[in-house]
Amino acid sequence: MSARDDILRTIRRQLPLATDLPDRQVEGIRYDHPVGQFLEVLEGVGGQGHLVTSLSEIPDLLSGLRIPGRRIVSAVPGVLEPNFDFAAVTDPHTMADVELAIVPGEIAVAENAAVWVHTITSALRAACFLSQHLALVVPASRIVSNLHEAYDRMCLDETAFGCFISGPSKTADIEQSLVKGAHGARTLNVFLVES
Numbered sequence: 001m002s003a004r005d006d007i008l009r010t011i012r013r014q015l016p017l018a019t020d021l022p023d024r025q026v027e028g029i030r031y032d033h034p035v036g037q038f039l040e041v042l043e044g045v046g047g048q049g050h051l052v053t054s055l056s057e058i059p060d061l062l063s064g065l066r067i068p069g070r071r072i073v074s075a076v077p078g079v080l081e082p083n084f085d086f087a088a089v090t091d092p093h094t095m096a097d098v099e100l101a102i103v104p105g106e107i108a109v110a111e112n113a114a115v116w117v118h119t120i121t122s123a124l125r126a127a128c129f130l131s132q133h134l135a136l137v138v139p140a141s142r143i144v145s146n147l148h149e150a151y152d153r154m155c156l157d158e159t160a161f162g163c164f165i166s167g168p169s170k171t172a173d174i175e176q177s178l179v180k181g182a183h184g185a186r187t188l189n190v191f192l193v194e195s
Helices: 003-013 034-044 055-064 122-130 147-153
Strands: 048-052 072-074 100-104 107-109 114-118 133-139 162-165 170-172 178-180 187-193
Touching: 034 048, 034 187, 048 055, 055 100, 055 133, 055 187, 100 122, 107 147, 114 133, 114 147
Parallel strands: 048 187, 072 100, 100 133, 133 187
Antiparallel strands: 107 114, 114 162, 170 178
């Protein structure tokens, strides 16, 4: 018997006993007004939230934010006309100079202002992290109070990639200098659409 076999046999004899997982009995925090809570927390983490009644309001709000529009990627039909075809992208590096990306969000979480985004293409995934400014569009009916509720609604087998995004990119050093946009979007706007 080799030393390897001897080691593996010793490890197998020392395995811990299997135990059942506990029942998930965590309810999580509940908010009477999850939309208001979401908007308040989003502001606290450096983002901006907007409650709109239709997609047609979003272009005016974006133009009022003075976001330069050199290269715009829009994956939300009816919200600005994209001047960059992300569907034709084969190399995500070509999206390095995208100024504004408008991406649909699936679920918004009131307790931490996180938005669940799952993307089908690698180009759209890159746009979420390479753009200077990011706008997420989420139906207001898809706001939940806590992450437990969000996980109950998520369909993880729908796509190979998904992430929660909350606030613009930030980093701070030991001297407590906060820098926004150091490794991602400098601004985040979340549009909650009521209709």
